[in-house]
Amino acid sequence: MxxxxxxxxxxxxxxxxxxxxxxxxxxxxxxxxxxxxxxxxxxxxxxxxxxxxxxxAGIITGYYTQTDAEKLGYPLAVFIAISMDRHTAERFELFERKIQSFDEVISCSIVTGRSEDYLIKVRVRDMAHYEEFLLHRLNRIEGVAQVHTSFELREVLNRSII
Missing domain, CATH: 1.10.10.10 (Winged helix-like DNA-binding domain superfamily/Winged helix DNA-binding domain)
Incomplete structure (x- = not known):
């Protein structure tokens, strides 16, 4: 074949x-x-x-279950733009490895066209959960210099490309 x-x-x-x-x-x-x-x-x-x-051909990459974050107790969606202190391969690899260990992170992208280096989306239970995530985990990753937070009011569209 x-x-x-x-x-x-x-x-x-x-x-x-x-x-x-x-x-x-x-x-x-x-x-x-x-x-x-x-x-x-x-x-x-x-x-x-x-x-x-x-x-x-790798066009269909898998089959998965889509869940309702709100019904699972994670109603708050947060976009966080992250600036790194240095632009080295080691810094970026460490950040990417660490961020993958946080269950709250549902997406992470390295971005251009803005002052930040990464844009992540997280799901949390409430503001207290977000504060714990931000202060005790995200900000403790070596190399994270700045974070800018935006809260999602309502998701308008979320779908895969065809």
């Missing part, structure tokens, strides 16, 4: 049926192959092949 893995510079061909499958899976990743096939007017076998091809 030929190797279908693509290099980082190659983009697989995605047609309208693939896009419809991805939208359906984004809405309900537990949908059966039979249900997916019916929605895109294919039989089950070609539909399954398409999904397998999307997985092998």
């Amino acid at each position: 030929p190797n279908r893995e693509l290099s980082a510079s190659q983009t697989p061909t995605i047609d309208d049926i693939d896009k419809r499958l991805l939208r359906l899976l984004r809405t309900d990743a537990r949908m059966s192959i039979t249900e997916l096939a019916e929605h895109v007017n294919l039989s089950a076998t070609p539909c399954a092949r398409r999904i397998k091809r999307l997985e092998e």
Whole structure:
């Protein structure tokens, strides 16, 4: 069987049926192959092949459960912009390793176009929880020089790209 893995510079061909499958899976990743096939007017076998091809190409990277943070007791979403004291590989590696150990952090990106180096999003129970996170964990990471906090009022949209 030929190797279908693509290099980082190659983009697989995605047609309208693939896009419809991805939208359906984004809405309900537990949908059966039979249900997916019916929605895109294919039989089950070609539909399954398409999904397998999307997985092998690295377009579908996994299936997961989306949870409601508020119902789990984490209603407060916070964006934190972080400036590092020095721009060295060691500082950034230490920060990134440490930030991954905090369960409250749900995303972390290194950014450009602003004075801060990182933008993270965290979920906390309340202001006391945020204060504990900020003062006793985030600010204690070696190299963190400054933090700027913004509180999310309401999430308007959160979806994957198709």
